[in-house]
Amino acid sequence: MSTGSLHDRLQRLRRLDQLESSILGQPSAEPSLKARLERLVEVATHRERRMAPAALALEELVQGMRVENERGEFFLTETDVHLEVRHGDVPLSRFRTLDPGTVGILTAEPALARFDLSQAVFLDTETTGLAGGAGTAAFLVGLGFVEGERFRVRQYFMRDYHEEPALLHALAEDLGRFRQLVTFNGKMFDLPLLDARYRLNRVRFPLAEVPHFDLLHPARRLWRARLESCRLQALEVELLGLLRVGDLPGEQIPQVYFDYVRRRDARALARVFEHNRQDIVSLAALAVLACQWVEEGRAEDPRDVYSLARVLERARLYERSDAEYRRALALDPGPLRGAALMRLAARARRTGEHAIAAALWEEAAESGELLALRELAVHHEHRRREPGAALEAVDRALRWLEGAGSEVPRARRFATDFAKRRSRLIGKLQRGAPSTSPRRAGTPRAPA
Missing domain, CATH: 3.30.420.10 (Ribonuclease H-like superfamily/Ribonuclease H)
Known part of the structure; x- marks a missing residue:
């Protein structure tokens, strides 16, 4: 430590002591350590109040x-x-x-x-x-x-x-x-x-x-x-x-x-x-x-257009929502392309347009929508009575899951579902019979 810096520190301590004495007065006797600390706190508080700007009313x-x-x-x-x-x-x-x-x-x-x-x-x-x-x-x-x-x-x-x-x-x-x-x-x-x-x-x-x-x-x-x-x-x-x-x-x-x-x-x-x-x-x-x-319909970004379509669909304005989904597809929504196709396919299935729904699921599957392959398997097995086509969709899904690994959310659950479906379809093909006898009108379809 240099002599100059030590001298400066001693001078600052003397000034603090003088300030303390001017504020609190000279002590009548040698103060205790506690009293000394209390006096120093009071000095610091006084200085803070003196330096702080005056409060302004609301x-x-x-x-x-x-x-x-x-x-x-x-x-x-x-x-x-x-x-x-x-x-x-x-x-x-x-x-x-x-x-x-x-x-x-x-x-x-x-x-x-x-x-x-x-x-x-x-x-x-x-x-x-x-x-x-x-x-x-x-x-x-x-x-x-x-x-x-x-x-x-x-x-x-x-x-x-x-x-x-x-x-x-x-x-x-x-x-x-x-x-x-x-x-x-x-x-x-x-x-x-x-x-x-x-x-x-x-x-x-x-x-x-x-x-x-x-x-x-x-x-x-x-x-x-x-x-x-x-x-x-x-x-x-x-x-x-x-x-x-x-x-x-x-x-x-x-x-x-x-x-x-x-x-x-x-x-x-x-x-x-x-x-x-x-x-x-x-x-x-x-x-x-x-x-x-x-x-x-002010949305211009394809992600916003897709979101607007979802809002309209939620409000049951199906014609307007379908138009917005198609507009989003025309604008190339990127990762949302598969989701838009799935929404349109679901709407087509509800209105009985099963061929259109199947075409949309096929397109969605090519965009990486795993659920589209499941829907295709269900469609071919239960709607078209084509277990071979259904098995092909299931095999595509299993190959895709094998390649994607743990990156797919709920991958194990999907793999189990597709494996069970595959075993059932192979059994039907080995028996050489249609998956199900043709349903009579009004007969409820067994769940997939």
């Missing part, structure tokens, strides 16, 4: 007002945008032109068959924990809704835990005028959480029984085949063309609120309000976009 950073009701007081803020303003690539004015039946197609839920997004409330919460549970509270609840020619966002905030009853009371009054609800993963998180908080306050949650459109699951059905993530902010980037700048990550939000309650410094909290506001507006824009994809 009202200085977030435009809003204190609201008082019979249950107490809370903080309320409201912003709005004109419906003609585009949020990314989506104009919110499309609320007015969407068919109310589209949400029912997206979800395949009869209860949502007449769901009007322009009359719904969009809800998102910021909470004291991301895992839920009895100890988790929603300290910020945001609502979005159409009012006239504007889309309004109203945010209810409790500045401390004792303001929760007032917040829930005002929120219930506002929610009472809506009969339809839109969330993103609200069925699993936001609604159970709010319902629990209302129960703890001995009040019934006002939206417990209304039709609820949770966009998360339709979004996954529409876009998961192409996108790595279907989180709200990932969809913003990929589908709306939006990239948030300076946004606060969701996992940091609970700690920001805890820090605010302890220190009353709203600097970081203002970013939570903006995060929540953007979540609500993006939720509305993505709901519009999802409906547009269904109504207009």
Whole structure:
């Protein structure tokens, strides 16, 4: 160690001792080690307080007002945008032109068959924990809704835990005028959480029984085949063309609120309000976009086209779904080619077009669909009464399994199934008789 560095360290210790003496005064006697440590901690705390910037009140950073009701007081803020303003690539004015039946197609839920997004409330919460549970509270609840020619966002905030009853009371009054609800993963998180908080306050949650459109699951059905993530902010980037700048990550939000309650410094909290506001507006824009994809067939990537076909098939719109499957095949969907052929074959079998189904299964088998070979074996054995052709399909499947090995999910189960089928078919061929006598009309076919 050099003499200069040692000298500098001694000087810093002397300055710290002088600072300690100026703050705490000279001790009357030689202090104990415990007392000495306590004095040093007090000095450090004093220096930290002196260096920390002054706290900024919430009202200085977030435009809003204190609201008082019979249950107490809370903080309320409201912003709005004109419906003609585009949020990314989506104009919110499309609320007015969407068919109310589209949400029912997206979800395949009869209860949502007449769901009007322009009359719904969009809800998102910021909470004291991301895992839920009895100890988790929603300290910020945001609502979005159409009012006239504007889309309004109203945010209810409790500045401390004792303001929760007032917040829930005002929120219930506002929610009472809506009969339809839109969330993103609200069925699993936001609604159970709010319902629990209302129960703890001995009040019934006002939206417990209304039709609820949770966009998360339709979004996954529409876009998961192409996108790595279907989180709200990932969809913003990929589908709306939006990239948030300076946004606060969701996992940091609970700690920001805890820090605010302890220190009353709203600097970081203002970013939570903006995060929540953007979540609500993006939720509305993505709901519009999802409906547009269904109504207009806007999908262009073959993976998206295939996903749209699945959504339409799930809603029993078979003619439209068949058309989208064929469009996906024309666009060369790559790994999804076999799956699209299998869906078309299943549809052909249901409508009694067995020859078409067999041709589609043959094409799917050439694309690597193992189940297509099973369907071909069943078709030749039980429909065409051709055990030789069925055995050929089974042998192709066994050779394919032998080459693929453990790469095939449930390979052992498939191998066992095909081996049993092969033994049965060989027995039929050795007996030199048709696999089954011709069935009379109305006689049920034995299971494959």
